[in-house]
Amino acid sequence: MACFLVPVTEAIVTTIATKIIEKREKEPESVSLSTGGESAETAVKIPFSRKLKWLNGLLWGGSALLAFEHVWHGEVVPWFPFLTAAADPADAAEMLHEMATAGVAMAAFVTVVWLVLLGVSRLIEKRADKETSSPAPSEG
Amino acid sequence: MTLLITVFAAIVCTVIWYRKAPESEMKIGILCWMFWGASLxxxxxxxxxxxxxxAEYFTPAPADMLNAAFLGLSAVALGLAIWLVIVLIKDPRGVIRKQLSGAKR
Structure with missing residues (x-):
């Protein structure tokens, strides 16, 4: 009915948060990686604002396609009150219930998946850090 | 059916992104986030x-399945259209900028 409005609300909040964090963030921390002492590669730690953009992408992208589904089913219309369920009090109560259950579950699930992504990227960064701190094995 | 079509679109886009990574000239990442977000x-x-x-969920009526498939394909088409607009506006290869500056001369 209007479950996509919950992820949209979260997307608005996270987009504003991204803009604020981006302004406050310093230059990204860079780590020099040497492979066998011959060539050196510079890896840049992913700033948090960029990681937050992953969540923005998931939320905005998913909500856009979900909103399209609601238009397809006639639940969202281009005239006031835009949500067909909002015109009738009984339907409005059902819509709010759906937002509180399916909508919140969608937003929470997307956020959990993003948190898992954060965990994986943290592990990869830690592994890269370890590689730089331990001396490269000497040959022969 | 809608979920299935979107998941396939997300997987295909992720494979294309991975083949080209770390280069992201065509901004395939936008499509990945969009389709994975919708799939979730x-x-x-x-x-x-x-x-x-x-269990009834897994045995939909043929008409419902057709409608869901049609919706899934339309959602993928909409996603691709959104991505195309973003790519054309950002113009990472500078093709449109070159065309416009050429036309001005």
């Missing part, structure tokens, strides 16, 4: 529907 949300929707209908 539709997955939650599917779980709620399954909780309501039970």
């Amino acid at each position: 949300m539709w997955l939650v929707d599917a779980v709620f529907e399954y909780a309501e209908l039970g």
